[in-house]
Amino acid sequence: MQEPCTLPLDFGGEQAARDLVSGQEPLYSTSLGCAYCADSLEIMRGIPDESVNLVFTSPPYALHFKKEYGNADKADYVEWFLPFAREIKRIIRNDGSFVLNIGGSWNSGHPTRSIYQYKLLIALVEELGFQLAQDCYWYNPAKMPAPAEWVTVRRIRVKDAVEHVWWFSRTEWPKADNRKVLRPYSKDMIRLAKRGVKNTVRPSGYNIKDSFTAIASGGSIPPNVIDDETPSELLKFGNNASNDSYTKRCKEVGVKIHPARFPAMLPEFFINFLTDEGDLVLDPFAGSNTTGKVSEDLGRRWIAVERIETYLEASKFRFGMA
Known part of the structure; x- marks a missing residue:
């Protein structure tokens, strides 16, 4: 079992998270957070300015077919999402961040891609004034080879394996520290450090300095691709998409598993990278509340909002609730 995070007695925890949401009772709460079955626009409108780290x-992707968890049409997606984004920009702190995982989509009946997510990106930056701190990607090799028409039948396209993860902020200087998400050095890097390398200049003009100095940093700086090599403390305790307590319990009691979960390592990376212990994390499209569970495990306060009660009720399993 993972050791629970211990915080100072005056930290606030669940009550502090609850106090930020006026006039609403959570479906359930833990020592650090609250889960609300509600419209996230309504919830966010009740949260004070600059309260969230x-x-x-x-959010539901703009796919060319409807999903049971609800998704806006591509043609209307930007207009649908901007009201949520306005509230997000208002409630995050000046040094806070907004990280958005959004998948791509094919044009219905055609072997070409929609650009709806890029239209959203432009609107968030140019209309709402978000800063694009960095574009990141989630490598997901388990994605299905779809659309079958183009990928597995006619064989004229290859399958998708990445999704966009855009990191936005209110200012150009959001809180971040990549030393908290370093990767272990590769065997080649360790061998090179032991052997030593002379200072040299690559043809590109990049200066390579003594590798002993470089390796003293404690790990390699991670790339902007989140994949199976991304370090994860939580995965050691079974907090992932295939064998976590949520999935096992749903199967045991015959509850439908949320069909669009992301792995714990995705929010874990950004929560570690962009927040400190005791900070507040909000997920306005919580689904099965992976974000809340990861936040709890990492000692962050959290607020989760999901409008479909069945999904949120089952998310209690992540916290060992019946």
């Missing part, structure tokens, strides 16, 4: 979320 990180909004991490994955």
Whole structure:
């Protein structure tokens, strides 16, 4: 079992998270957070300005077919999402961040891609004034080879394996520290450090300095691709998409598993990177509340909002609730 995070007695925890949401009772709460079955626009409108350190979320994608968890049409997606984004920009702190996981989509009946997510990106930056701190990507090799018409039948396209994860902020200087998400050095890097390398200049003009100095930093700086090599403390305790307590319990009691979960390592990376212990994380499209569970495990306060009660009720399993 993972050791629970211990915080100072005056930290506030669940009550502090609850106090930020006026006039609403959570479906359930823990020592650090609250889960609300509600319209996230309504919830966010009740949260004071500059109260949240990180909004991490994955809203329903604009697919060319409808999903049971609800998704806006591509033609209307930007207009649908901007009201949520305005509230997000208002409630995050000046040094806070907004991380958005959004998948791509094919044009219905055609072997070409929609650009709806890029239209959203432009609107968030040019209309709402978000700063694009960095574009990141989630490498997901388990994605299905779809659309079958183009990928597995006619064989004229290859399958998708990445999704966009855009990191936005209110200012150009959001809180961030990549030393908290360093990767272990590769065997080649360790061998090179032991052997030593002379200072040299690559043809590109990049200066390579003594590798002993470089390796003293404690790990390699991670790339902007989140994949199976991304370090994860939580995965050691089974907090992932295939064998976590949520999935096992749903199967045991015959509850439908949320069909669009992301792995714990995705929010874990950004929560570690962009927040400190005790900070507040909000997920306005919580689904099965992976973000809340990861936040709890990492000692962050959290608020989760999901409008479909069945999904949120089942998310209690992540916290060992019946």
